Amino acid sequence: MLGFSSESRGKEAHDLFLNRMPVWVDGAIIVGAGPSGMATAACLKEKGVPSILIEKAECIGSLWKHRTYDRLHLHIPKEFCELPLMPFPASYPTYPNRQQFLDYLEAYARHFDLQPHFNESVQSAHYDRDAEVWRVNTVTCGKSNSNKVEEYTARWLIVASGENAEIVMPKLPGMKEYQGDLMHSSMYKNGSEYVGKKVLVVGCGNSGMEIALDLANFNAKPSLVVRGPVHVLPREIFGRSTFSVAVKLMRTFPVWLTDWLLVFYTWLTLGNVANYGFNRPKEGPMELKHKVGKTPILDVGTVNKIKSGHIKVVPRVTSLTNNGVRFENGLTDSYDAVILATGYRSNVPRWLKGEEKFFSVDGFPKRPSPNGWKGDDGLYAVGLGRKGLLGASMDARNIAEDIRKSYESRQLAEDRCGNHIR
Known part of the structure; x- marks a missing residue:
């Protein structure tokens, strides 16, 4: 039996009047059916804990399906x-x-029989302290359930909505006046329609670098905006992944020495990248990744295209003009298209209410990884530690084991209560 207060019972009566009786979930509510949410649902199922997955899109992994370019690889x-x-x-x-x-x-969804609630967008979620449950309100926007409103209640809420839930679009002067193609990188697929055209890619993260490379391979004329200091590393060292090499080095050496070795090898293979417009941050690549989650660029051929002149590196953009852009050095240039590889952000602050103690204003846990997966009152976060898929998998395992302990304890207590009544 749930110990709902008179206030909570009044709310339930009001919901019933509106034909919206809360749906009780005997387990966990997971917001987001991307890799993080599915990993957590699978781990919970393996522990014998039920859950539901709520997903605003019409499919699993919607970011990978709809917002990525064709040539993308892990x-x-x-x-x-x-x-x-x-x-x-x-x-x-x-x-x-x-x-x-x-x-x-x-295949993962089929193997674990994961069946998310698709096209269901979470509007708000909060912890009801009187009833000791989470209340999650959603709206379903589909052909057969247009604007259907639902409320779910559960002991546990798992935030798996992702680091990349919403695109970041900068507000540059002149955007309305610009007459060329203007898009976020999430809309870019390939360079086939840009053959022979001048294209400006704003942002030199891994996506921006690879889109510029893709444009060059399609014989476009790309330019790349480098907005600030960034680490560029080769994807492989002596035929082995730079990431795996870095992981092994850090098991033996301190982070500062690992970073020095990585940068030294980069200098040997790619040369001094500062000569091509890439200034390195003061912190090393692994130190920076640990501190703020900033991922170094893993070069897959873009630097060579820059060296050969097929990709031009340009300074920061201050505004757009009718047919191009104005740079911070005062010069202007014309472009047929501008692609904004300006990243994504978490959307947690938009719908999760009253959890400022656990989540920062940018929608990430305040506790640094690997300790940012657990909050108070049955609140969890998975895949928000800026540690990629590996970090999300670690979060999922930790969360499932933590909930299993509470779930089994509650079941045992309820069984004892039932036996006593009988």
């Missing part, structure tokens, strides 16, 4: 990206491509 080896309890197929290459990863996610 930037680190598959063994660091597999979800718990199910490895990638042995036939997959070291760096699976976009479609292979999507196929893996579909």
